[in-house]
Amino acid sequence: MKTEDSVSVLSALESEVVALFVRVADLLNLPRSVGELYGILFMAESPMCLDDLRIKLNISKGSTSQGLKILRSFGAIRVVYVPGDRKDFYVAESSLRKIASGFANEQIQPHLESGSDRLERIQDLLNEEADVSGMLHERVERLENWQKRANQVLPVVLKLIGGKG
Amino acid sequence: MKTEDSVSVLSALESEVVALFVRVADLLNLPRSVGELYGILFMAESPMCLDDLRIKLNISKGSTSQGLKILRSFGAIRVVYVPGDRKDFYVAESSLRKIASGFANEQIQPHLESGSDRLERIQDLLNEEADVSGMLHERVERLENWQKRANQVLPVVLKLIGGKG
DNA sequence: TAATCTGTTCAATTTTAATTGAACACAATG
DNA sequence: CATTGTGTTCAATTAAAATTGAACAGATTA
Numbered sequence: 555m556k557t558e559d560s561v562s563v564l565s566a567l568e569s570e571v572v573a574l575f576v577r578v579a580d581l582l583n584l585p586r587s588v589g590e591l592y593g594i595l596f597m598a599e600s601p602m603c604l605d606d607l608r609i610k611l612n613i614s615k616g617s618t619s620q621g622l623k624i625l626r627s628f629g630a631i632r633v634v635y636v637p638g639d640r641k642d643f644y645v646a647e648s649s650l651r652k653i654a655s656g657f658a659n660e661q662i663q664p665h666l667e668s669g670s671d672r673l674e675r676i677q678d679l680l681n682e683e684a685d686v687s688g689m690l691h692e693r694v695e696r697l698e699n700w701q702k703r704a705n706q707v708l709p710v711v712l713k714l715i716g717g718k719g
Numbered sequence: 720m721k722t723e724d725s726v727s728v729l730s731a732l733e734s735e736v737v738a739l740f741v742r743v744a745d746l747l748n749l750p751r752s753v754g755e756l757y758g759i760l761f762m763a764e765s766p767m768c769l770d771d772l773r774i775k776l777n778i779s780k781g782s783t784s785q786g787l788k789i790l791r792s793f794g795a796i797r798v799v800y801v802p803g804d805r806k807d808f809y810v811a812e813s814s815l816r817k818i819a820s821g822f823a824n825e826q827i828q829p830h831l832e833s834g835s836d837r838l839e840r841i842q843d844l845l846n847e848e849a850d851v852s853g854m855l856h857e858r859v860e861r862l863e864n865w866q867k868r869a870n871q872v873l874p875v876v877l878k879l880i881g882g883k884g
Numbered sequence: 885t886a887a888t889c890t891g892t893t894c895a896a897t898t899t900t901a902a903t904t905g906a907a908c909a910c911a912a913t914g
Numbered sequence: 915c916a917t918t919g920t921g922t923t924c925a926a927t928t929a930a931a932a933t934t935g936a937a938c939a940g941a942t943t944a
Contacts, residue, residue, distance in 0.1 A: 614934045779904045
């Protein structure tokens with residue numbers, strides 16, 4: 555069967571919701587297409603496949619595939635198996651707790667960890683050097699303090715966000 | 720007196736700290752130059768002026784001016800008055816509480832507000848339309864719930880981060 | 885096995901964001 | 915008032931990121 559690349563028309567409602575999630579994506583350093591895809595899935599009445607989304611948003615297959623991969627990577631969407639169809643169908647995950655913790659684990663945690671590594675390296679440099687002023691020692695100590703606090707924030711945010719569902 | 724654009728050499732320690740803040744800047748959606756500037760000021764033994772920073776980092780005057788403007792905008796740096804010198808001198812603000820709340824107010828809050836506006840528009844659209852499924856009503860309700868939680872997070876994060884100083 | 889369907893990958897392209905550098909504004913100085 | 919010092923602005927440029935589209939891989943079907 556030939557795929558129909560029919561003209562895409564988003565309802566005013568869909569457009570607004572998509573625009574909202576595009577904004578969020580931007581805030582989270584994610585590509586625009588990720589926000590668009592999630593916005594459509596969030597308002598979808600039923601599971602959608604890659605081609606449904608590609609056509610609806612009028613974006614390329616590559617972008618769609620990449621965007622869905624990112625959304626899957628932190629659990630913002632789920633794959634739904636539709637019997638008798640070879641395609642993968644997707645629905646938006648509706649638990650903010652799951653999305654937020656997925657995002658935290660996949661997108662934030664690695665940064666915090668590489669930050670810790672770098673901070674260790676900084677400590678080493680500080681100890682190697684002989685003539686380091688007390689002021690610099692203080693600064694690096696402060697850096698460690700900040701790092702410690704940053705590490706404390708994430709779990710609390712997740713607990714706060716994930717209250718009920 | 721002629722300005723000397725001497726060759727910039729960052730110590731290994733400075734380089735590492737700058738690299739750390741460049742990473743943070745990237746995480747926060749700020750230009751690289753902002754991370755570089757803050758990194759240098761954070762480790763500086765004494766207040767520095769625009770030209771000091773420009774030369775040390777080997778970046779343009781425009782970039783330096785822009786970067787300092789951004790850092791000032793959320794209170795990550797302070798202007799220090801040096802008597803007898805016409806230049807502006809800067810030091811890194813050392814209170815994480817102040818920096819975080821400045822950042823929250825200047826960079827995050829506006830997004831949350833425009834999000835609220837858009838959500839109101841979405842509600843209006845939902846009410847205008849006659850044949851909207853119950854499912855869509857639920858989705859928009861969930862959106863409002865998410866927004867509400869997002870608004871609750873910020874103050875808690877600030878309180879948590881700003882513990883002592 | 886060939887033909888088709890589905891999704892992924894990645895080099896080339898397009899788009900977006902950051903940086904540069906020269907022109908400018910303003911203040912202070914001679 | 916002309917000159918110098920300081921910092922800002924913004925159009926042009928450069929650099930970085932996202933998107934495209936065609937080639938590809940694997941899975942299914944005939």
